[in-house]
Amino acid sequence: MRIATILLIAALGAMSAAAAPVFETAITVGVTTGGLSYLYTSPTATTYQDGSPYTGLFVSTPAEFLVSTRPYSSQLVTLNSTESSESFATVGGNRQLGFASAVSTADLAPQAGVVNGLRFPAFQVAFSRYYATVKNNSEEPLDYELVFEILPGELTLRGTRNADNNAHMRAETFIDYRLLTPNGGAYDETTGRLFDYFADVDFDGNPTSSNNAALRLVIKDELQITYTTSGLLRHLDLPTIPGFGELTVYYDMYASLNVVRHELGGTVRLGDPGSLTPAGGGFLALREAAETPEPATFTLIGAGLVGVFTLRRRLGWPASRHGGGKSR
Secondary structure: OHHHHHHHHHHHHHHHHHOOOOOOEEEEEEEEEEEEEEEOOOOOOOEOOOOOEOOHHHOOOHHHHHHHOOOOOOEEEOOOOOOEEEEEEEEOOEEEEEEEEEEEEOOOOOEEEEEEOOOOOEEEEEEEEEEEEEEEOOOOOEOEEEEEEEOOEEEEEEOOOOOOOOEEEEEEEEEEEEEEEEEOOEEEEEEEEEEEEEEEEOOOOOEEEOHHHOOEEEEEOOOEEEEEEOOEEEEEEOOOEOOOOEEEEEEEEEEEEEEOOOOOEEEEEEOOOOOOOOOOOOEEEEOOOOOOOOHHHHHHHHHHHHHHHHHHHHHOOOOOOOOOOOOO
């Protein structure tokens, strides 16, 4: 029995060693947020209050702006921690008139939202940004996963009594990647989109959304239109990082509201922009594939089992303590 036990311990030890490879990586994580509440001089204005033409966010969508500004300065944080970056911008220093707010955390619990309480032509946007760069300092490929949660959202327009073409509301979360693969003394670069989640109500009142947002109309009358979005918890497999390669993942979220008529206001949010209290959360982690034992390991296990059955037979042990053997 002692020989069989040793063989079994050796076999299990070989399996454990095969299933626990250690890789060398260097991970950098950064978060940042921003918000803007800008009042138009008139519903048909095409310039800033000083007469200069609109630039930046005013001539591109928030998503285009966020993509065009990579790489960006950020607050470096500890991987998967609760460290955060927060932004809060009010209209005229009074949040009752309107505000844009966002929070971004190292454990992937972002929120963004805007409120137009003044009911005045305005453009507002709040954005939350997260990125993680993983450098593979080994010869072995690495597979990571990103686990994240998007909180339920809302797109509300108030004062719709005389509204035809009135406002544009949009909330969106998207994840992109940049992969560097060694090729001689240089790198081959690959980029792409891994995930998108959005809800949109255009100036003509037409709602659209990604399937995973589950946009739903809950109120529609002369004074208010409200749509809601569902929350979402997602495990996202990231591209394989080749030996000595590098992967950067960009996670962006924003909420925007563009009102072009007087007497209109509203709210666009993912999460709670009023409190900025982190909720939910996720993580970036190594995705370990199930290890298949080597043929030699199967042989070792088999040898151990044979030893056990041989000792059982020699000592006269019953085949089973619950049946199948002879009663004494």
